[in-house]
Amino acid sequence: MDPNQNQQTFNLNSNSNPHQYVFNTPRAPYQGQPESSLQQQQPLPQFESFPQPQPSTQSSLHQTLQSNPHDPYKNKTIHNLPSRDHVRSFFSGNFIQNIKHLDMAPTSAVPSQLNFITGNKNKLAEVQAILEGVIELRNQNVDLVEIQGTVEEVTRDKARRAAEAIQGPVLVEDTCLCFKAMNDLPGPYIKWFMLALGPLELHHMLDGFDDKSAQAVCTFAYCEGPGHEPVLFQGRTDGKLVASRGPTVFGWDSCFEYGGTGQTYAEMEKSEKNKISHRGKALDKLKGWLARRVDV
Ligand SMILES: O=c1nc[nH]c2c1ncn2[C@H]1C[C@H](O)[C@@H](COP(=O)(O)OP(=O)(O)OP(=O)(O)O)O1
Numbered sequence: 477m478d479p480n481q482n483q484q485t486f487n488l489n490s491n492s493n494p495h496q497y498v499f500n501t502p503r504a505p506y507q508g509q510p511e512s513s514l515q516q517q518q519p520l521p522q523f524e525s526f527p528q529p530q531p532s533t534q535s536s537l538h539q540t541l542q543s544n545p546h547d548p549y550k551n552k553t554i555h556n557l558p559s560r561d562h563v564r565s566f567f568s569g570n571f572i573q574n575i576k577h578l579d580m581a582p583t584s585a586v587p588s589q590l591n592f593i594t595g596n597k598n599k600l601a602e603v604q605a606i607l608e609g610v611i612e613l614r615n616q617n618v619d620l621v622e623i624q625g626t627v628e629e630v631t632r633d634k635a636r637r638a639a640e641a642i643q644g645p646v647l648v649e650d651t652c653l654c655f656k657a658m659n660d661l662p663g664p665y666i667k668w669f670m671l672a673l674g675p676l677e678l679h680h681m682l683d684g685f686d687d688k689s690a691q692a693v694c695t696f697a698y699c700e701g702p703g704h705e706p707v708l709f710q711g712r713t714d715g716k717l718v719a720s721r722g723p724t725v726f727g728w729d730s731c732f733e734y735g736g737t738g739q740t741y742a743e744m745e746k747s748e749k750n751k752i753s754h755r756g757k758a759l760d761k762l763k764g765w766l767a768r769r770v771d772v
């Protein structure tokens with residue numbers, strides 16, 4: 477195993493504590509990164525050190541992110557955003573058809589232990605809680621490049637890179653936040669807006685728009701190994717972008733008001749969020765698929 481890679485094993489059949497990741501709430505105005513690397517075992521020092529957002533061009537923001545020594549994404553590349561027409565075509569009906577088309581059996585059974593490749597400990601905790609008892613999940617934090625494209629393309633590419641990196645079967649996930657008033661942007665690029673604005677300022681993105689509707693989209697990809705076509709599973713949850721309410725522990729949870737209850741994700745119990753969330757819905761599909769294929 478690569479000694480530079482951090483590996484942690486979580487036996488989901490044991491009584492593992494889904495609340496083992498405890499974070500300090502960043503001070504206002506936002507001074508932290510939205511997510512920290514799993515390689516950090518201690519409370520998050522980088523919450524103190526991420527530079528204040530400046531009025532900046534995309535390229536100077538990029539430079540700021542690249543030069544932050546604590547930024548887990550600093551080796552990744554930001555490309556120019558796609559055109560509006562290009563974005564519309566990403567989220568057209570073909571998108572779902574492609575996903576259905578891709579949901580076909582891999583050539584061999586899924587192993588009973590699965591490598592979930594993510595650098596986001598909050599994602600990991602949710603996936604761990606939702607898949608408990610279904611499959612034993614291992615986590616590796618591999619610094620994967622994320623390409624520009626549709627969520628489908630980004631997730632599929634992420635899965636291929638992860639399978640190459642660990643030379644074996646992998647599960648990856650990509651999360652989007654889509655604003656109707658912006659024709660579904662920022663979508664897969666939400667991470668960069670979170671880095672620039674933080675949860676306390678994110679809602680200003682829709683200042684000047686009457687329509688605050690937002691959709692959270694989660695896409696998992698399972699890839700059997702290098703050279704294999706990833707299989708995708710997607711969940712979507714409708715809501716609204718609102719001024720932050722509740723703990724600012726996980727990404728934009730405090731800015732996303734779930735349409736069903738009027739609460740932000742951050743105001744909901746974790747177990748309640750997982751029942752209705754974009755991630756919960758995607759994992760329901762993955763669970764059904766795994767149940768038929770897990771190698772016992
Ligand atoms: O349920 C969620 N509730 C609130 N915020 C969330 C959620 N899920 C992801 N997020 C944030 C994290 C990141 O700012 C962006 C997705 O970016 P995304 O590339 O998928 O995640 P990431 O880079 O943190 O981890 P990974 O190593 O799995 O790619 O939205």
Ligand SMILES: [Mg+2]
Nearest residue numbers: 595622650667
């Ligand atoms: Mg990512």
